[in-house]
Amino acid sequence: MAEAVSIRGVGRVFAGREGPVPVLQGIELEAGAGEFVAVLGASGCGKSTLLRLVAGLDSPTAGEIRIGSRTVTDCDPRCAVVFQEPRLLPWRTVAQNVALVARGVPDAETPAAILNRVGLTGNERSWPYQLSGGMAQRVALARAFVRKPAVLLLDEPFAALDAFTRLQMGDLLRETCRDRSRTVLLVTHDVDEALRLADRIVLLAGRPAAISAEYATAGHDPIRLRAEILGRFGLKEVA
Secondary structure (H helix, E strand, O other): OOOOEEEEEEEEEEEEOOEEEEEEEEEEEEEOOOOEEEEEOOOOOOHHHHHHHHHOOOOOOEEEEEEOOEEOOOOOOOEEEEOOOOOOOOOOOHHHHHHHHHOOOOOOOOHHHHHHHOOOOOOOOOOHHHOOHHHHHHHHHHHHHHOOOOEEEEEOOOOOOOHHHHHHHHHHHHHHOOOOOOEEEEEEOOHHHHHHHOOEEEEEEOOOEEEEEEEEOOOOOHHHHHHHHHHHOOOOOOO
């Protein structure tokens, strides 16, 4: 069952050689249960740091993050994270990689069922080295979905894929999230990807980064919205 994500006044400061390095400051974001939110920003602006904070892989210097009614204080079992790289175990088959993540999850789907959902039926006994980049990332999505997480966190999961495979993976993600049984936070620097997939787009900008704007995608002309978002980053459409 999807749960809301609440980020209140969150900041993150890292220790640097020449003193503190503030990365995030005063982040305020509410993602409703079942909502698909894209966090959009330039490379290095702190998007991945924010996602790690929500997952409980890191702790904020200031503020609070809640999933449902509980504060995130450690690695949260209600979350599943898909990173830029598939991070498959090379000594395990595709099915074994998925089954390993499903351990201890009482109502987890079988590896065969979840692999069928991501279009990998027939590849259960394949080894990671035998997979294309897109296939490996499908396995990464299967590992995330098999746990039936309340919150799915995606850290630029398609960044290393070619354009065609990236579109295919986006369609797969949108289809598998259509039932609204999970809340999705997608970190990306791709405006078109955010427009295609998300219910709402949040812009992260500045140093330290803060939320500079938010846009609901429903009911808006995507071409105009794209131009406005690009303009926020000082960019223009190519004629």
